Amino acid sequence: MAAKTGSSRVAIPSFGGKGKLWIGLLVALMIAGLAAWGYQLTTGLIATGMRNVFSWGLYIMMFVLFVGLSAGGLIISSAPKFFHSHRYEGFARLGVLVSLACIIVAGLLILPDIGRPGRLYQFFTSPDFRSPMVWDFGIVLLYGLLNLWYLWLLTRRDLAARGSSLALGFKNTEAGRDRDRTLMFWTAAVALPTAVALHSVTGWIFATQVGRGDWFSPLVAPVFIAKALVSGLGLLLIVSVLADRYTNFEVDREELTSLGKILGIFLAFHVVYLLAAERLPHAWADHFEFWAIMSNFLIGDSVYFWLWTVVGGAVPLAMLALPPLRKRVSVIFTASVLAVVGTMFEGIRLVFTGYEVANIDSAPGISLGGEYTGITTDIWATAGAYTPTLVEIAVTLGIIAFGALIVTLGLKYVPIQRVDAEPSYATDGGKQDQ
């Protein structure tokens, strides 16, 4: 059972056979990713599917996804603290741990996208503060440090009680815990606007650009907030269900169901409301007949659109809305997976809408700087096309594996839950919350 020391619980007291296998798998993926990155560094970004017309690809798509994923945990753990509530206390530390891992993954995903990583120090020696990328660099760094500080603040007294050196000399005293509670409130007060800024600034990287179709829209920043709420909460639910099943982490069924319901509300706001708000004005302005307006409003044109709105929107929304379904852990888990996958396709779609059409597309077009793999036979293109290469996929998986390793090691070394003061852990979730 749970390794209890004092009143805190570590999810993984020690790695068993399966645990070691899991770590081995992650390390193998990381090594493969490093090797792929090394190959890409020597050959150049020609090893990717990106070319002159379609010049950002999988790395940026996944960067957008992981920035969003990093939202959920921090918000779920800091929002209640800000309102002095103990709601969702059992998810707080895991949430911050997952947020920290995701923002590290997001930051690392930029590295392989850079043509000359050796020159990255220019961010410090020669920054242009007009550039949204400089703003994002700053906010991602700040957000990462904030997550690290917050996770440590949440757990340092328990770490001290367990005699862990990670307490960095802090003692487990009542006065100290009281002081930490005040610090947690203020950290939460800083964390919430920082999270809003992170997602807005990441959205503005795209929303400020006049040359890339739908990117230039004031709605992009609010949409980034909404999809961060959806995917971030979705990922937190996925990780907590998995941790509940495979480690000593224990999920409060009632709170899980409640968070599932909140995910449904986020989904409705994001996929139904914001999407409608974005599409209706264009559909109305571009068409004359009622049914032409309606069909243009409701029917999307790309497969990514449908993957996002139906598989990642309507289906999980229905699962989380139907009373007989929404309390089942398996349903909440599946809906969360679909929500995260849907958000991923939304990010993919965003990048595609920017690059697949060239503003000036007269023949012969734009020189590609290399052939598109298997799509064209010459160096010219009048439209963008993109398929990620195995190198890009390997690098991306390696970085994601690193994030998973951070979460796994966090579950081993960080006391992830308090076991006192939460009698609700005893319930088996059979009781409904409403």
Added chain:
Amino acid sequence: MTNYGLVIDQERCIGCQACAVSCKQENNVPMGQFWNRVLTEGGEKMDTPSGGYPEDGGSGSLDMQYQPTACQHCENAPCVKVCPVNATYTRDDGIVEIDYDKCIGCRYCMAACPYNARVFNWDEPEHMPEEGTGDVEARPQGVVEKCTFCSHRVEDGLDPACVVNCPADARIFGDLDDETSTVSKYINEYETDQLLEDRGTKPKTHYISGEMSPGRPQTSDKMESELDDVSPWSDGDDDVPSKEADSVGSESSSSSHSVEGGEIPYATPAKSGGDD
């Protein structure tokens, strides 16, 4: 202040690609990349018109125009504003240029440029011949590059290579802030457009279409501001400014000579056809 700009007379442009080729050569542009492209506004393919032939009930609406396209050197250049490390910057003379030592290769500028004027060195750049061409140092793998208005030539008082090598005199380079320059005068006198004006980038490349301008005949490598006579009708024999009147005269005499003394290949058969 100097503020360099370019006027391209699309009515004069004959689509010969000389500007595209001389740009590639002068600037040592790698294989597979172009800084300057001559696009065909018309049919689906290069050098093809849109519309139909004027026969057998066809619409007779054949239409085609060439649009030479390179960096527009925008005044409100999005690429300059997005560059996180100040690698892309606007020079005091208005030229948008890249410091290849600073460029980290993030390609945000390519996302920002509405004209797709920028290219990225996806692999080790290849040159033909291997040692390269022209007067510009090769750029390394992993940086973005683009048209510089041949800033290395401009600094020496020379027109950009594409301007000098245009056989149709369709490209005119000069100072937009100087009201007496040919570029300023043509922008005032002729109907000019900028590409994607609605994006608010304020390009410094202006396109004449509709009425054909006299162009600016290239008689020397030198920029207009370096010449003593800036009249578009002058042959700009700038080395001997005192012979200005002479040189104008010699131009007309030489051209008339070429007409009179030439073979005139189809004039005679036309006459003989008339005799028959």
